[in-house]
Amino acid sequence: MPVVANGLPVLREVLSVDGAPCAEFVDATDVAAFAAAMTRVLTDPALATTLSATGRQLEKKYSLDAMVEGYVKIMRDLDVASPAGSGGMTTVPA
Missing domain, CATH: 4.10.910 (30s ribosomal protein s13; domain 2)
Structure with missing residues (x-):
């Protein structure tokens, strides 16, 4: 499942595998940016597939x-x- 997460450095570190992100990171205080990221993961099948695949690798890592x-x-x-x-x-x- 693709994820949109706060762009905090700690989350960028934890939600990645070998430098590849498993989430779209945004400033959580920027409502427009958060909405745009949600739209991207819902409308871009290639992005959703990539984030989901990396997320499955992250699941194995932890x-x-x-x-x-x-x-x-x-x-x-x-x-x-x-x-x-x-x-x-x-x-x-x-």
């Missing part, structure tokens, strides 16, 4: 599986960096 993989990597990195090599952990999921 999925539960991706989060778990990230935590496992952190735990393994901490384990490797510890002096004894165990990092106080007995097991790390494979």
Whole structure:
């Protein structure tokens, strides 16, 4: 689903994948700009398709599986960096 979002820097960062936006960003205080962006995503099928495809990539980036993989990597990195090599952990999921 195509998205129109506030153009805040943090949202531009979070709502993108490898630099590709998954939303049309606008100044949320500019009603005309917001309406124009809504019109664009509703009337431009190519734009809607592109934003939706990038949104699906974003969904995978922030999925539960991706989060778990990230935590496992952190735990393994901490384990490797510890002096004894165990990092106080007995097991790390494979």
